[in-house]
Amino acid sequence: MQKYGVVAVTAVLVFLACSMPAYAADGYGWGxxxxxxxxxxxxxxxxxxxDDYGAYYADHSGEKTVYLTFDNGYEEGYTDDILDVLGKHQVPAAFFVTGHYVQDKPELVKRMADEGHIIGNHSYHHPDFTVVSKENMQKELADLEEEVADITDQKSITYMRPPRGMFNEETLGWAQELGYTQIFWSLAFVDWKTDKQKGWKHAYDNIMEQIHPGAIILLHTxxxxxxxxxDKTITELKEQGYQFKSLDQLVIKDHLPEPIYGY
Incomplete structure (x- = not known):
């Protein structure tokens, strides 16, 4: 199962190696x-x-906000440390988990929820949704949601991130019909290769070089x-005037009615 997790997580950001969006036979690879x-x-x-299907990759309000999101396909022993740092700084995050992760590390998923973070749906088996039926996609999402509800107080899941970053208009529509808001990202880098880590400064520099108001940051635990x-990244971004917010704050704000001025 761990070998599967490595392959699955590796596939998520493979398209980011290209400078322009990548195309597949049945869908698009986010890039x-x-x-x-x-x-x-x-x-x-x-x-x-x-815009047509209520999905997000950034906050376009112009405010200096940051949204931390993590993809969790398998565990390497760092998630506890990440949760410790988030708790220290009182920073919310969203963790997009797979069925393998929930089964393998239920205590970590429970800790995420107990500490106020959002559990997002990354599907049960991590398939490419652009090559499966709507029924299969629905089952993948429902099975993951049920697993999370069995071990946490989060009984429903609002947000999903498509496995492997693959999507098309059909899958965007299906997700909306099923009640999910799809969350992509505007800042990421190759961070998932566990045998090719380059030191903390590599991650820090990548984030600082790409940071922008409204960033939805994708990281892998x-x-x-x-x-x-x-720890240093959060500290520096706060010093630069950024506020860390949850996806709930982004979506709720985006759906507030326009203010009415005058009488």
Whole structure:
């Protein structure tokens, strides 16, 4: 099972190696040119697709907000440390978990929920949703949600991240119909290769070079670099005036009615 987890997690960000969005026979692989000017990356035609189906990859309000998200396909022993740092700084995060992770590390999933973090749906078996039926996609999401509800007080899941970063208009529509908000990302780097970690400064520098107002940051908890860099990263971003918020705050704010001025 661990070998499967390594392959699955590796596949999630393979498209980020390309500077432009990647195309597959039945879908798109989430990707974009990395931001190097502290602005939200341009994702081209993807933007309209996400808008049409209520999906997110960044907060476009212009506010200096940051949203930390982690993908959890398997465990390398760093998630406790990451949760300790988040607790120290009172920073919320979202953890997108798979069925393997929930079965293998239920105590960590429970700790995430108990400490006020969001548990997101990364599917049960990590399939490419663009090559399965709507019924199969629904089962993948429902089975994961049931596993999480069995061990935590979070009885429903609102947010999902498509396995392998694969999507198309059909899967975006299916997710919306099933009551999920899809969460992509605007800041990421190759952090999942556990045998090629480069030290905490590599992770820190990657985040600082790409950071921008409204960033949804994707990190993997299998990275020792991330675990070691997180404390300094949060401290520095706060000093720069960034606020760390939860996905709930992003989505609720986005759906508030426009203020009415005058009488």
């Amino acid at each position: 974009f040119k990395k931001s190097d000017d502290h602005n939200i990356p341009d994702v081209g035609k993807y933007q309209q697709m996400l 299998v990275s020792s670099d991330n675990a070691k860099a997180l």
